[in-house]
Amino acid sequence: MTDTLSTAARTVSAAPVATPAEPAGTHAPVDAAALIADMGRRARAAQRALAQATPEAKTAGLMAAAAAIRNAVPAILAANAEDMAAGRARGLTGALLDRLALDEGRIAGIAKGVEDVARLADPVGHVMEEWDRPTGLHIARVRVPLGVVGVIYESRPNVTADAGALCLKAGNAVILRGGSESFRSSRAIHAAMVEGLTSAGLPADAVQLVPVTDRAAVGAMLAASGLIDVIVPRGGRSLIERVQTEARMPVFAHLEGLCHVYVDGAADPEMARAIVMNAKLRRTGICGSAETLLIDRDAAPRMLAPIVTALLDAGCEVRGDEAVQAVDPRVVPATEEDWRTEYLDAIISARVVDGVSGAIDHIEAYGSHHTDSIVTDDQATADRFLAEVDSAIVMHNASTQFADGGEFGMGAEIGISTGRMHARGPVGVEQLTTFKYVVRGQGTLRA
Amino acid sequence: MTDTLSTAARTVSAAPVATPAEPAGTHAPVDAAALIADMGRRARAAQRALAQATPEAKTAGLMAAAAAIRNAVPAILAANAEDMAAGRARGLTGALLDRLALDEGRIAGIAKGVEDVARLADPVGHVMEEWDRPTGLHIARVRVPLGVVGVIYESRPNVTADAGALCLKAGNAVILRGGSESFRSSRAIHAAMVEGLTSAGLPADAVQLVPVTDRAAVGAMLAASGLIDVIVPRGGRSLIERVQTEARMPVFAHLEGLCHVYVDGAADPEMARAIVMNAKLRRTGICGSAETLLIDRDAAPRMLAPIVTALLDAGCEVRGDEAVQAVDPRVVPATEEDWRTEYLDAIISARVVDGVSGAIDHIEAYGSHHTDSIVTDDQATADRFLAEVDSAIVMHNASTQFADGGEFGMGAEIGISTGRMHARGPVGVEQLTTFKYVVRGQGTLRA
Numbered sequence: 001m002t003d004t005l006s007t008a009a010r011t012v013s014a015a016p017v018a019t020p021a022e023p024a025g026t027h028a029p030v031d032a033a034a035l036i037a038d039m040g041r042r043a044r045a046a047q048r049a050l051a052q053a054t055p056e057a058k059t060a061g062l063m064a065a066a067a068a069i070r071n072a073v074p075a076i077l078a079a080n081a082e083d084m085a086a087g088r089a090r091g092l093t094g095a096l097l098d099r100l101a102l103d104e105g106r107i108a109g110i111a112k113g114v115e116d117v118a119r120l121a122d123p124v125g126h127v128m129e130e131w132d133r134p135t136g137l138h139i140a141r142v143r144v145p146l147g148v149v150g151v152i153y154e155s156r157p158n159v160t161a162d163a164g165a166l167c168l169k170a171g172n173a174v175i176l177r178g179g180s181e182s183f184r185s186s187r188a189i190h191a192a193m194v195e196g197l198t199s200a201g202l203p204a205d206a207v208q209l210v211p212v213t214d215r216a217a218v219g220a221m222l223a224a225s226g227l228i229d230v231i232v233p234r235g236g237r238s239l240i241e242r243v244q245t246e247a248r249m250p251v252f253a254h255l256e257g258l259c260h261v262y263v264d265g266a267a268d269p270e271m272a273r274a275i276v277m278n279a280k281l282r283r284t285g286i287c288g289s290a291e292t293l294l295i296d297r298d299a300a301p302r303m304l305a306p307i308v309t310a311l312l313d314a315g316c317e318v319r320g321d322e323a324v325q326a327v328d329p330r331v332v333p334a335t336e337e338d339w340r341t342e343y344l345d346a347i348i349s350a351r352v353v354d355g356v357s358g359a360i361d362h363i364e365a366y367g368s369h370h371t372d373s374i375v376t377d378d379q380a381t382a383d384r385f386l387a388e389v390d391s392a393i394v395m396h397n398a399s400t401q402f403a404d405g406g407e408f409g410m411g412a413e414i415g416i417s418t419g420r421m422h423a424r425g426p427v428g429v430e431q432l433t434t435f436k437y438v439v440r441g442q443g444t445l446r447a
Numbered sequence: 448m449t450d451t452l453s454t455a456a457r458t459v460s461a462a463p464v465a466t467p468a469e470p471a472g473t474h475a476p477v478d479a480a481a482l483i484a485d486m487g488r489r490a491r492a493a494q495r496a497l498a499q500a501t502p503e504a505k506t507a508g509l510m511a512a513a514a515a516i517r518n519a520v521p522a523i524l525a526a527n528a529e530d531m532a533a534g535r536a537r538g539l540t541g542a543l544l545d546r547l548a549l550d551e552g553r554i555a556g557i558a559k560g561v562e563d564v565a566r567l568a569d570p571v572g573h574v575m576e577e578w579d580r581p582t583g584l585h586i587a588r589v590r591v592p593l594g595v596v597g598v599i600y601e602s603r604p605n606v607t608a609d610a611g612a613l614c615l616k617a618g619n620a621v622i623l624r625g626g627s628e629s630f631r632s633s634r635a636i637h638a639a640m641v642e643g644l645t646s647a648g649l650p651a652d653a654v655q656l657v658p659v660t661d662r663a664a665v666g667a668m669l670a671a672s673g674l675i676d677v678i679v680p681r682g683g684r685s686l687i688e689r690v691q692t693e694a695r696m697p698v699f700a701h702l703e704g705l706c707h708v709y710v711d712g713a714a715d716p717e718m719a720r721a722i723v724m725n726a727k728l729r730r731t732g733i734c735g736s737a738e739t740l741l742i743d744r745d746a747a748p749r750m751l752a753p754i755v756t757a758l759l760d761a762g763c764e765v766r767g768d769e770a771v772q773a774v775d776p777r778v779v780p781a782t783e784e785d786w787r788t789e790y791l792d793a794i795i796s797a798r799v800v801d802g803v804s805g806a807i808d809h810i811e812a813y814g815s816h817h818t819d820s821i822v823t824d825d826q827a828t829a830d831r832f833l834a835e836v837d838s839a840i841v842m843h844n845a846s847t848q849f850a851d852g853g854e855f856g857m858g859a860e861i862g863i864s865t866g867r868m869h870a871r872g873p874v875g876v877e878q879l880t881t882f883k884y885v886v887r888g889q890g891t892l893r894a
Contacts, residue, residue: 048811052835133856137845144837147867229867250697250868271890278892364495375890386885388499390591398584398888407893408884409580420594420676420881421697422869434867437855438833441845443718443822445725446854 032216033223036175039208040227043148043173046205051145051171055122057201062118062165065196069111069161072192076107079188080157087181099155100182110161110189113412117165120411123430124171138440143433145171147229150221151414152177152243154235157185163232164193164207166414170432173206175228177221179235180213187211222246232414232427252427254418256342257287258368259400262359262385263307264376265298271397272299272375273307278399279373281314285344287416288371288403292339293350294359300352311348321351339366356381360388367391369418371403392418392425479663480670486622486655487674490595493652494620498592502569504648509565509612512643513558516608519639520554526635527604534628546602547629557608557636560859564612567858570877571618585887590880592618594676597668598861599624599690601682604632610679611640611654613861617879620653622675624668626682627660669693679861679874699874701865703789704734705815706847709806709832710754711823712745718844719746719822720754725846726820728761732791734863735818735850739786740797741806747799758795768798786813803828807835814838816865818850839865839872 050058069076080102087097123143130140149167151174153159160176167174178186190209198204210217221228225248232252233243240255261279263272279290295304300323308327311318318324319334331350338349339362353359356374363372373395374385382396393403403426405413410428417423423431497505516523527549534544570590577587596614598621600606607623614621625633637656645651657664668675672695679699680690687702708726710719726737742751747770755774758765765771766781778797785796786809800806803821810819820842821832829843840850850873852860857875864870870878 048835048837051837131856133854135849135854137849137854139855268890274890274892282893388495390495390498391883393884393886395886396888398886398891399893401893402582402584402886402888402891407580407582407584408586409578424881425884434871436838437840437872439840439842439845439849441843441849443715443721444845444849445721446729446846446848 030212030214032212032214032220035210035212036217036220036224037227039175039210040148040224042205043175043208044227046203047145047148047171047173049203050168050173050206051124053171053202055124058122058169058171059118061197061200061202062114062168063196064200065161065165065193066111066114066118068192068196068199069107069114069189072188072195073104073107076102076185076188076192077104079184083157083182083184090181092181096155096181100157100185102157102185106158110158113158114161114165114193117162117169117412117429120169120429122169123433128435135446136442136444140438140440141435142438143430144436146432146434147172148227149174149432150177150224150228150231150249151175152218152221152231152233152235152239154179154239155181156234157182157189159234160186160189160209161193162412163234163414164190166412166429167432168197168202168206170429172432173208175208175210175221177210177217178213183213218242219246223248225249230422234415250421251419252415252417252423252431254287254368254370254416256368257289257370257403257416258292258340258342258366259288259290259370259403260292260294260359260363260367260372261290261400262294262353262356262363262372262374263296263299263303264356264359264374264378264381265296266378266381267296267299267303267375268377269303269306272303273310275373275375275397275399276307277310277314279401280311280348281316281346282399282401284346286401286404288401289344290373290400291342291349292362292366293348294353294362295350296356296359297352297354304352308350315346317347319347319349323352324350342368356385360385363389363391370416371395371400373398373400392416477659477661479659479661479667482657482659483622483664483667483671484674486657487595487671489652490620490622490655491674493650494592494595494618496650497615497620497653498571498618500618500649502571505569505616505618506565508644508647508649509561509615510643511647512608512612512640513561513565515639515643515646516554516558516561516636519635519642520551523549523554523632523635523639524551526631530604530629530631537628539628543602543628547604547632549604549632553605557605560605561608561612561640564609564616564859564876567616567876569616570880575882582893583889583891587885587887588882589885590877591883593879593881594619595674596621596879597624597671597675597678597696598622599665599668599678599680599682599686601626601686602628603681604629604636606681607633607636607656608640609859610681610861611637613859613876614879615644615649615653617876619879620655622655622657622668624657624664625660630660665689666693670695672696681862697866697868699862699864699866699870699878701734701815701817701863703815704736704817704850704863705739705787705789705813706735706737706817706850707739707741707806707810707814707819708737708847709741709800709803709810709819709821710743710746710750711803711806711821711825711828712743713825713828714743714746714750714822715824716750716753719750720757722820722822722844722846723754724757724761726848727758727795728763728793729846729848731793733848733851735848736791737820737847738789738795739809739813740795741800741809742797743803743806744799744801751799755797762793764794766794766796770799771797789815803832807832810836810838817863818842818847820845820847839863 126143151163371393405426598610818840852873
């Protein structure tokens with residue numbers, strides 16, 4: 001069984017892009033657990049080799065992968081056309097079809113993303129700390145790859161290259177499981193990547209794509225603790241929820257970004273208005289966009305009306321408590337549910353709170369521990385907010401839209417984690433590593 | 448239901464030590480999930496307060512807890528006498544009874560352990576890294592407490608104080624679940640600790656002891672993701688295995704310490720002999736003791752006999768492959784199972800391998816990723832071993848018995864983790880923290 005699957009899986013990596021005669025996701029039923037176990041074992045073997053690869057070898061491999069993607073534009077476009085046709089036939093919505101669609105420009109963007117990752121500093125081997133002990137031992141904490149990363153994603157085929165490149169840069173092997181809508185596109189991108197990586201001498205099994213779109217494969221990945229060290233889900237709420245519930249290994253993810261901006265009584269009114277507008281409206285569909293405005297009771301008489309009016313005038317729906325409703329008849333009454341809702345749209349909930357304590361209590365009660373910001377000119381109040389709000393990212397006088405690995409200087413991110421363990425906040429190449437202790441003695445014995 | 452349980456649980460913290468009329472573990476059946484949910488909610492509330500406690504407040508609280516333990520010697524001894532009597536009646540073995548037994552000296556040791564933790568540097572608030580961005584943002588990665596730690600332990604009542612103190616020093620709330628054998632002793636130690644902590648103004652719910660010895664409480668803790676952030680099991684193999692299988696949150700633990708010493712052809716023979724003897728025999732019952740000796744085929748003719756003879760002469764059983772058996776008739780043949788066995792006793796398995804490659808392959812096939820050491824004077828060979836052996840701790844020319852938080856300079860440890868995530872190796876006060884990003888702007892907007 002294992003041998004058969006192994007061969008089948010290997011074939012897919014090297015196989016030509018799906019032809020119309022071989023529609024995606026209609027392979028004969030497979031034993032998903034055995035398939036993932038075999039991929040996991042091969043990933044582990046590839047990872048051992050990859051962990052010892054020089055920085056130059058990984059950079060060269062990724063540059064070759066990017067070049068192979070550029071060379072594969074016709075094949076990728078052909079595969080994508082099939083995905084799009086199948087999607088239209090299945091009645092996918094315009095937004096989903098847009099996420100799925102590739103053109104020459106988007107493929108060039110994917111290749112450039114891989115090149116950007118290739119040029120990042122290599123985290124592996126970095127000495128994080130070192131010290132000497134009275135016993136004569138020298139101890140160093142050294143970055144090493146995390147191991148095998150599982151990435152489960154939905155309709156965006158670019159994740160194939162983005163996530164694959166980032167994991168590989170950190171010395172990890174990766175098992176990618178793309179959504180059925182974009183399977184042919186992902187397979188074409190993956191085939192090009194593997195061609196590039198192997199041409200540069202890196203193992204083909206370093207970046208594997210699950211060759212079936214069976215939903216059972218997701219369950220098998222989530223159960224494969226010992227084979228897969230960490231799972232990164234990329235997609236909608238139901239996917240994240242399923243992964244967080246079922247995974248038998250750590251997960252780097254956020255279920256939602258229910259981000260708050262608190263405008264303190266000691267805020268500069270113009271700064272407050274500008275930050276709220278940027279945090280909510282610069283882009284409404286990203287996890288760092290603000291969903292709730294909290295305003296200090298003391299500040300409300302002076303600052304509430306200008307902010308709420310600016311939001312409404314910009315086309316943003318405002319759902320407010322009574323004080324907010326009193327500002328403008330266009331304000332909709334907020335319900336309890338609104339404080340718990342991530343709109344990802346031009347809608348904001350707004351309420352008056354009793355100072356920074358009230359803001360902290362609201363955020364701890366309703367927030368998602370993603371990103372929360374205070375606007376104030378009072379340093380002590382800011383310090384209290386920054387200390388007491390228990391979120392991955394806390395901000396002072398800055399827009400929550402900065403919650404992003406690129407904006408943090410990490411170069412690229414595979415996502416943002418609201419978990420407390422290991423990687424919290426943006427997950428970049430460094431967060432995809434772990435460490436080990438390297439201890440050097442001179443025949444040192446313990447007394 | 449919740450209210451009743453809440454009262455019951457609160458009563459226990461403040462209750463006098465069990466009287467003979469109230470034997471431990473015979474409370475009326477409780478809804479374990481509701482009990483743990485209530486304790487978890489109270490722990491979370493206490494943790495929010497604790498996270499903001501100053502270093503001085505935590506130090507003072509722990510010093511007061513130590514003083515209260517010293518003052519409670521009669522009560523703790525009385526509780527312990529009941530546990531011992533119950534243990535004898537249940538037919539516990541001598542080793543178990545010894546683990547359980549307290550006397551004035553051991554209680555003084557427990558109090559001193561709490562004082563030692565009190566004096567450790569406070570990790571919370573430490574700026575791990577900080578940098579500026581071209582946008583004008585200043586970003587700092589700041590240590591914060593992990594949250595709520597669950598500790599599940601067996602017969603050693605001292606874990607109550609050791610684990611409680613270490614978690615509290617890192618700003619965490621802790622839920623302790625002691626074994627039934629030592630329940631009365633743990634309860635007396637816990638009562639003293641809480642008395643000390645609260646006298647210094649810290650919340651009583653910062654250190655809670657599960658007030659029942661129901662096995663269902665363990666299951667409820669392992670299922671309580673969202674309430675308990677990380678689980679630390681302390682005890683035998685079956686406990687660790689259950690926790691690693693069932694826990695719905697991260698676990699800091701090692702199932703076993705199957706540590707290796709590899710003697711390379713370029714080793715100094717006397718250093719090799721001394722390191723093997725120390726690694727195996729200094730203390731055989733600790734996780735860092737060596738269980739397998741690997742010796743380079745090139746070195747065997749010169750170095751195998753002196754090492755094997757020294758081990759045998761010191762009373763250590765040697766289970767070897769054919770080459771090792773040829774050295775001395777006292778050597779027992781090793782079976783495949785021996786390479787997978789953590790003896791925790793004066794027994795060692797030994798085999799000849801083909802150089803450092805053979806050693807690495809053996810360790811990756813059979814090891815437990817805990818601690819492995821190479822003895823060699825060849826720096827390049829050492830570097831290869833240190834890079835390729837994928838263990839939490841890798842050593843060069845040093846005894847594996849140094850695998851210990853104290854020896855690493857961490858002051859105290861709650862255990863050693865062979866997991867890859869977050870805390871790898873010794874888990875001290877710093878490993879019981881996480882971090883958040885503190886971002887400071889000047890009205891900074893994202894373009």
